[in-house]
Amino acid sequence: MFINAIVNGKEVRAMLDTRASHNFNIEDEVKLLGLKIANSGASLKAVNSPAKPIVDIAKVGILLPSAYIPLLATTPHTILAGNKVLPSLRVKHDEFMLRELVKRWLNHKVMVRWLSRFFHYLDRYFITRRSLPPLNEVGLTRFHDLVYQEVKSKVKDAVISLIDREREGEQIDRALLKNVLDIFVEIGLGNMKCYEDDFETHLLKDTAAYYSRKASNWILEDSCPDYMLKAEECLKREKDRVAHYLHSSSEQKLLEKVQHELLFVYASQLLEKEHSGCHALLRDDKVNDLSRMYRLFCRIQRGLDPVSQIFKQHVTIEGTALVKQAEDAASNRKAEKRDVVGLQEQVFVRKVIELHDKYLAYVNDCFQNHSLFHKALKEAFEVFCNKGVAGSSSAELLATFCDNILKKGGSEKLSDEAIEETLEKVVKLLAYISDKDLFAEFYRKKLARRLLFDKSANDDHERSILTKLKQQCGGQFTSKMEGMVTDLTLARENQSSFEDYLNSNFHANPGIDLTVTVLTTGFWPSYKSFDLNLPVEMVKCVEVFREFYQTKTKHRKLTWIYSLGTCNINGKFEPKTIELIVTTYQAAALLLFNASDRLSYSEIMTQLNLTDDDVIRLLHSLSCAKYKILNKEPSTKTILSTDVFEFNSKFTDKMRRIKIPLPPVDEKKKVIEDVDKDRRYAIDASIVRIMKSRKILGHQQLVMECVEQLGRMFKPDFKAIKKRIEDLITRDYLERDKDNPNLFRYLA
The missing domain is CATH 3.30.230.130 (Cullin; Chain C, Domain 2)
Incomplete structure (x- = not known):
């Protein structure tokens, strides 16, 4: 390996012998080279390009440790601190100082890179044997110790000053800031400590102070939408700064500072602004502003909690107003002795559906389908959907609304697609009603009338809503209704068999056209059965059909429901x-x-x-x-x-x-009685199931588990549960513990 040096204007060639030998001492050769370099005026050039020196140590300012070239005439401190770098940085300020720093840093990196190549052999072998740091690391460390440590505070202040000026709308040299901040990163040699401690911490502190000042003015001067526009723009610009010149690791920390000062600190004041806050935005249907509110407040911890609460309050107020409006209209119509069915079942339910459509769209679009707002919507609708209107429960109103859609000649004139869509929405509303079993019984009564009196407009729609109800509430909820539909199909087949029987048995002539619908008791609602004294003309009809039915089965009893x-x-x-x-x-x-x-x-x-x-x-x-x-x-x-x-x-x-219509019997009382009876059975079954599994259980826990089990269909009253427990004790299903009366044991 050969190195050319210029000594007193003449070229001198030094050789490093790299041949393998056990007597080879690289340190001696380095010292020899160092002497030659020291006497040469410190100008080096490559062997392969003798005409042009590749590096000028005195001009650029390279730092080589004494371990490598102990006799180097120009020391690092002299080059960086004394003669060149620091003096040039001390006399310049602000942006000019930053430009000078970038220039010096780039020059320094060039020299370090070239000398690392020049002393590649030393870097590979000598420092490894002596456990010394690499040349590149030493070069950067010397700059850190001699230059960076002195100027870092001024540089930090200058950079933050430029950033604040940009925040105020000035145009700044972003490329310059990028180069300066790269120095903070690179000087750490793979460690972000210099960037974080010497710059980022101060930037975050300045950012918090800056936006705290801005927010304190904006919250007083601006409406909620205007404030949110400014906040969103600020966040966008801070993100843009990270993309252009800050390190990517600063993004989250920087945005959190801005969000804290602009949103978290003033969240309550902003959301509750009298004429422009969240209530006003919901009232005035400002969907764009609501979307922006969600985008902003979803960024801060628990920021959506107050927004969802306001949303819940607003929906509850609007829904309760609908109930009151329906109550008032019903009272007025009653005073005028006019029919109130249209108002109660059609107008009110239709308005509730429209209200649900509106705010479900808000949840999906403005609030990004967030679970917190789905929960708020559910809780709001549960409040007013379980209130009665003019003596009718919501369960009854929904069932009657469905009846008007599905029966022939109903007041709702809709296309097939609109009917399907409306039924889907009704089933969604059913999820908010606590007494689902009451709805099921009312619906079953009305379904029975549609099926028995051929009032159903479309069999496909009947099956469709049963499918939707089954998906929403489970198979047990619709099992009887599905049985009714199937039963009617079997009844039609039975009628065909009866007609064939009459045609083949001339002696069995009822004298009149007779259609009999045979139903299965367990599926259909219960009806009063009286021993009506039939006219002579009808008696023969009954006898003929009874004879026919006995040819099919002798083990079933026919009970005639003349009222239908x-x-x-x-x-x-x-x-x-x-x-x-x-x-x-x-x-x-x-x-x-x-x-x-x-x-x-x-x-x-x-x-x-x-x-x-x-x-x-x-x-x-x-x-x-x-x-x-x-x-x-x-x-x-x-x-x-x-x-x-x-x-x-x-x-x-x-x-x-x-x-000639027969005045309808008010079946409401009968339905409620039937539901109460079914509930007693359901509570009994639930208690027995729980106790059979647990064997021993305290009163409070038994009640809570019972409520949890039955909650999908209805909300059992605590008094009713207590009464059923006492009844089960008297029937020897349970017993009280002798020592603790609040503890129950299951009796097998």
Whole structure:
């Protein structure tokens, strides 16, 4: 290996012998080289390019440790601190000082790089044997010790000053800042300590102070939307600064400082601004501002909690207002003696659906489908969806709303797609109702009427909503309803078999067209069954069908539910004959007048074998309603036990076929009674299941586990649970612990 040196203007060639020899001493050769270099005026050039020196030590300022070239005439301190670098930095300030620092740093790195190449052999072998740091590391360390340590404070202040000026809108040299901050990173030799301790910590402190001043003014001067616009822009610009000249590790820390000062500190004041806060944004449907609010507050810890609470309060207030509005409208209509069904079931439920659509869209779009807002929406709807309207529970209103959509001639005239969409929304609302079992019973009653009286508009829609309910509430919720639909299909097949039976058995002639629907008791709602004294014309029908049914099975008992039957009879009035569509009860009453012209109330009740309530209902429908088929004495609107009735032979109507409705029975009380009965069974079953599993359990824990088990269908009352526990004790399912009366044991 050869090195050329210039000594007194003449070139001198020194050789490093790198041949393998056990007598080879590299340190001696380095010292020899050092002497030659010292006498040469410190100018070195490569052997392969004798015409041009590659490095000028005195001009650039390279730092080689004495361990390598102990006799180097120009020392590092002299070059960096004394003659060149520091003096040039001391006389310059601010941006000019930063430019000079970058220039000196780049020159220094060039010299270190070239000398590292020049002394590559030393770097590979000599320092390894002596456990010395590499040349590159030594070069950077010397700059750190002699230059960086003195100027770092001034540099930090100058950089932060430029950043603050940029925050105020000035244009600055971002490339210069990038180069300066790279020095803080590189001088650490792979360690971020210099950057973090000497610059980043101070930047974060300055950033907090800067935005604290800004926020204190903005919160007083600006509306909530304007403040959020400024905050979002500030965060965007700080992120942009990181991308252009700050180290990437600073991004999170810097943004957290800005978020803390602009958002966390003033969160309450900002969200609760009277005319522009979160309530106002929700009230005025400012979806863009709400989206921005979410984007900002999701960045800070628990920042969304107050936003979700305000959202919940707002939705609750709007929903409660709908309930009050419906109550007031129902009261007004009742005072005017007008029908309130349309308001209660259609308008109110439709408005609740629209409210849910609106705020569900807010949750999905403005609040990015965040679980906190789904929870807030659920809790808000649970508050007002479980309030009654004009004496009707939400469960009943929802069931009736579905009935109006699904039945023929319902008040909701919708396309098939709109019906499917509406049913989907109704099922979503059902999730907020605590008494789901009550909805199920009301729905089952109305489904039964649609199926039995052929009032269902579309079988596909009936199956579709059952599928949706099954997905929402489980298979047990819809098992009876699905059984009803299947049962009706079987009943139609049974009717076809009956018709075939009549065609093949001429002696079995009922005398009239007869359609019988056979149902399975367990699926359908319970109905009152009376031993109605059928007219002679109907008795034969019943006997013929009973004979047919016994040919199919001898192990089932038929119970006739006459209250659900319908009849078509011809009324031969003097003006003309009119076909009357009536219930079985009405038909039985009218057929009595074939044998008698006049009948008293008591005679009709005795011959039909019905209760007072049923007789009053049917006689009222025939003598006091729109179609007066019977004349009543006295001619009043009230049915009394002293009244006398006769056939109105002069009755007429422009239609040849009329339907005479029977006043509907208020089934609400019966439904509630049935539900309460089912709940008692459900509570009993739940308690037994829990105790069978746990064997011994305290009262409080038993109650809580029972509530948890049954909560999906209804919220059991604590008193009801306590009452069922006592009942199970008397029936020897449980016993109290002798020493602790609040402890129960399961009895196998």
